[in-house]
Amino acid sequence: MQHDEFGLIRLLTGDRQQADGMRSQGVVVGIGDDAAVTALSPGMQLVASCDTMTEGIHFLPVTMRDEDIGFKAMASNISDMAAMGAKARYALVALSLPKDADTEQIRRIYAGLYECADLFGVAVIGGDTTSTRGGIVLTVTILGEVPAGRALLRSGAKPGDAVFVTGPLGGSAAGLSYLLHRGTDAALWGELPAETAELVRAHTRPLPQAAAGELLQRTGLCRALNDISDGLASEAAEIAEASGVGLLIAEEKLPLAEGLRACAEKLAADPLEWVLYGGEDYQLLGTAAEADLAALREAFSGEGLPLHVIGRVTAAGEGVRLQRPDGTVQPLPKRGYNHFAAK
């Protein structure tokens, strides 16, 4: 890389560090000093997390363009704020690149980061750009705020609660599967059919459920919440373990991403596998008391947001289970999804 630290900052941040724009987002000192200084709103608690995306593990050149890498790294972090019922406000970006990376590639990654940050009102207040042996490593740290005592945890689910998700599932895994097949199958290249394009977009440009997360916090009706980064089965297990309950999911109530069945048929894949284990859908999975469900549905429909009830909370000993369409019930084991494993 040919730029010094400040040349690089100017290249990446352009006119974004101007005082007026940053001040309107509560930024007192932006990028360019030893650290950034910001003000939280009165009565708010600070919510913080970080997520790393690494080349070869979370993405491959055939699955994600540079802009997508930036966009998705920001999106997955904003999703963690939504999963706490918090509003994402600030981000810090640590980008490590191979020594032969050019500044144009850095600019593209940052363009994607900023595109997502702008969509959700997040100000990038700090970062570090370094060289590394090996592939791209991108860590975003996200800072948000939530009214004191109102963060939505995984641990509040109670037997009898309804289990809900905020949108369609399986799309990201289907899109990834399509991209991986395309990587080795020239016949799949060319313009994407509309439905496939949506699935690919679910993988490369996922949209965190920021509005739904904040709404769940405001209503006070959500007892446990997670975002679906590792797959429905895994996230359900986390709620079950943290809350000391079981979860019974009804297969036929699961909202499938549009075009999922057609894509599965084309790729000879199992759409249910994508829905349960695919992950990276960044929808929210939560529970609420049955008695509050009508009010919750009304709040969601008032904001034009979908809400799908997919099951109910049961006693602890029962674990996480799946009710098949024929009525039989089977355990839903928590297991990981190896993104780049050969099918």
Place this chain on the structure above:
Amino acid sequence: MQHDEFGLIRLLTGDRQQADGMRSQGVVVGIGDDAAVTALSPGMQLVASCDTMTEGIHFLPVTMRDEDIGFKAMASNISDMAAMGAKARYALVALSLPKDADTEQIRRIYAGLYECADLFGVAVIGGDTTSTRGGIVLTVTILGEVPAGRALLRSGAKPGDAVFVTGPLGGSAAGLSYLLHRGTDAALWGELPAETAELVRAHTRPLPQAAAGELLQRTGLCRALNDISDGLASEAAEIAEASGVGLLIAEEKLPLAEGLRACAEKLAADPLEWVLYGGEDYQLLGTAAEADLAALREAFSGEGLPLHVIGRVTAAGEGVRLQRPDGTVQPLPKRGYNHFAAK
């Protein structure tokens, strides 16, 4: 890596996530949910930054043990808080490791991270551990707090100010130089002579000047402040540029790390080169009005902290200059230090 996410968290954090200990540090929700929740003290602003250390760039197997890598990554971030006059409170750790890394190595890196965090009262509230092609990439994001409006920036230096540093310089570069020579010279292995051990320690286990940074903020007498991560010449240039001033540094007033001259002689190196361009000393470089200097000295001596006046602030057009012992004055160019360049 054989552990799942939660197994790994348990391994790394041991009993550190227990509610009582975390709560005393203002942590409402620690590691284990989608994000951590913390409370800032009333009237405080949030200060945030991140720093990455990558294998092959910031360290080599011959220069740093795993525990040192963790310790130094935490230390360099706490130093950024000190450079803002802020108190470091929380950290998030993103660790990317080669696929063949074992959990014992991860544990050692975390042991170093925690050793430093504990020394300075920092709570680790979040993190992500991932695989990567290539070497270790370790990003720490540090969160601190400072009374509203009291952060110490680079931009407040005024002509006539005294320029000070908080402690000895050059030690880290000397220690690194010794370690690099030792890496290829069997005669240098074996028990380190005491003075060399201190220099090596300055490189592998630097101590951020947290107490001095907070004191400078409390006194209200510091006009501009930086930490010396990239070398005195470079940090002086940053203050000069941000403040629109020049700086004149007196060579004979520079406090040299103990044993620096002897080490330079042994390695046929120039100790002044280490002092001016070595970096990673993590001392603070600042300015204060001449009229406030007596009060500042008294405040420092009251806390048992050293303070060395090394020059004065001049007019903008004069840039950063060095006054040699013979009285001649020469420009002090800002240039990087290539840690692993052949001497």
